[in-house]
Structure formats: C-alpha cells, structure tokens
Amino acid sequence: MVACAVAALAIVPIPADAQTVDLAKGGAASILHCMSVVRDSARLACFDSEAKALSTGIDSGKMGVVDEAAAAKAVRAQFGLNSAPEATIAKAAGVTKAAPIDSIESTVKQVFNESFGAYRIVLEDGSVWRTTEPASGRDPEPGDRIVVKRSAMGSFLANISGLRTVRIKRLN
Numbered sequence: 001m002v003a004c005a006v007a008a009l010a011i012v013p014i015p016a017d018a019q020t021v022d023l024a025k026g027g028a029a030s031i032l033h034c035m036s037v038v039r040d041s042a043r044l045a046c047f048d049s050e051a052k053a054l055s056t057g058i059d060s061g062k063m064g065v066v067d068e069a070a071a072a073k074a075v076r077a078q079f080g081l082n083s084a085p086e087a088t089i090a091k092a093a094g095v096t097k098a099a100p101i102d103s104i105e106s107t108v109k110q111v112f113n114e115s116f117g118a119y120r121i122v123l124e125d126g127s128v129w130r131t132t133e134p135a136s137g138r139d140p141e142p143g144d145r146i147v148v149k150r151s152a153m154g155s156f157l158a159n160i161s162g163l164r165t166v167r168i169k170r171l172n
Helices: 002-011 028-036 040-060 068-077 086-092
Strands: 103-113 119-123 128-131 145-150 156-160 166-170
Antiparallel strands (some): 103 119, 103 145, 119 128, 128 166, 145 156
C-alpha cells in the first residue's frame, strides 16, 4: 500500500506553489521555503526536490553542511590571509553570530632565518608567517609562544615570547 502511495505521488504534477528555490543561491532557505507550502502533496514534492538538490550538491562537493564549531575552526585557519576574509567564510557556512578574530595564540614549530634580519615562522597549525622587519634581541625558537594581533590597515603584529613586537605577514 505504501508503494502505491509513493507511485501516486510521483505522477502528480507539481503545482506552481511548490516551485523551489535554487539551493546554490538559497542554501537552507530553499528547504525552509517548503515549510510554507500549504498542500501536503505539494509540500512533500517540494521537500523531495530540495533534498535531491542538496544531495546532488553534497555529492558533487559543491556544498556541504557546516556546524558552528567547524565554521569557527575554518575562520581561525584563515586568520591573516587577505584572500579569504573570515566574515565571508562564516557567512558562507551560515554562521551569523561568529565573533571576529582579532588575535591568535600559538606555538612556534619552526624558524628560518631570512635576509635582513627577518624570520619565516611556522606555527603549530601549519600556517607560515614572515616578519617584515628585523626583530631585536634573541632569535625566536621552536617552542616559543606567539601572539599575532590584527593591526592597522590589514597588517598584523606578532609578539614572540616577550621579544619586541614586530610586523608580520601570513604567507600561506
């Protein structure tokens, strides 16, 4: 009997009020739109259509479902990169209350001497930074704590285990 009901639904034409919104444009809004459809059969057809579009998008890798913790992790991973602003990532993930990140704390994993007293520094998370001015005092070392803060006009400042604060730029 269930099979007959499903077959019957498959041949019922979808009325105009069950038209769907493109998932690529509307995200979750397109599925939520189906809740406003009044007729049961039209609402079911709407949900079926949107679920299929969502499944296709996820299977193709063009979209995915992200929870708030995963979005926050992605935002932190992008800290310091100008090509992918954190707000864009949070918005794309559907997180509207994501707090902006003004600084990160990490541990220095590797240090490479660069020319003119600058350093290339690899952090625990794999991000690579380069000081844009010479650091005075001792050289940074693996295991040092580092705090990178947002500064004026898109720049960043780093304090490495109490050394003089220096300007720093994210490379990767």
